[in-house]
Amino acid sequence: MERYTVTDVCLLAGKLMLQSGAETYRVEDTMVRIAQAFGMDRAQAHATPTAIMFATDLTEPTNFVRIVSRETDLHKVTQVNGVSRAISAGHLDVTEAAKALETIDNQKDTYPNYIQLLAAAFASGCFTIMFDGSWLDFLPAFFVGALGYGLMSYFHDMLKIRFFAEFLAASFVGLFAYLIIFLNLGQQIDKIVIGAIMPLVPGLLITNAVRDLMAGHLVSGITKGAEAFLTAAAIGAGIAVIFFIF
């Protein structure tokens, strides 16, 4: 049987949270709390969006985990949080905690892809209404938004370069919005485009960046802010290219 150490548990928890889009200060906090629950009062954790460092004591060897891919899965963040609470309350020992975390790690997405696509479509349509668009533009935004979100996931899987995927998806949104206006199926292109690009907007990154900055995690806050800025710029450039052509 495999043996788990406290370091394994802490690193796994931290890795899971960081990959699922938690704030870095929460990641560090959770790791230190888990270590403390197992009696390591001087544990040190340092997390940035791309790596975690962890040591169980000041002079103990430092362990390191590289975070390659990041996505948004707040369900996993909540579950790891739950496990950490259970550990702090003394309900789980090291092996049980490691098993619980591994189960979370192997879990699939909470919502199937088509539901997420549908959610993106509804959000796009609703945003068109919220920006004072007419109800006639609801359906165009609905379809263009779904298309934009779907293409974004597709390009992301295919190209592995996030900013370029966002750029391409945004330009397709612009292109199809033009097509819809050209075919006389919609009223205002502005409202359709705004609604349809909203699912691509880096809202979570912005909030995380602000919260990290305020918690004193300047490195993480600035890197996340830069990521959010690049994403926004990629979306803007994608739309801009289409405007430039037509």
Next chain:
Amino acid sequence: MLAEQLVASFFAAAGFAIIFNVPRQVLFQCGTVGAVGWFLYRLLVLNTVDEVVATLAAAAVVAVISQIFAKWFRTPIIIFNVSGIIPLVPGGLAYDAMRHFVENNYEVAIPYAARVVMLSGAIALGLVFSEIINQMIRNGKWKSYHNKYDRKGLERS
């Protein structure tokens, strides 16, 4: 008109919650946080309050509700924060700014861009504001008085 906005913002926030893989049990609450924030913002703007101030107020209220929900449902606060903030993100203005930049109307684009920066700053400030209040409540001296009656009410004292 406002009812329509309320419904639209609820579904927009809930839709975003699904995109972010929020646990099913709190989807409805996520939508509610988003709807309350947007409703407050629209209400303030209708009553000729400046957009930046309205955004600040809405963001602060969103953050406070998120704190309460996070305590209540024992989930990380980020779940509610994100869904609540999404409707307030100045996507439309950013779009306008960019469109004018591309069309070489820099004089028109710059004010829009400045507005976007101001609004994003207001959202950030609103979030931080409630965080500070929360910290004060958590670390405040009056907690010792509070604890005496906590949970068990007056019986324990």
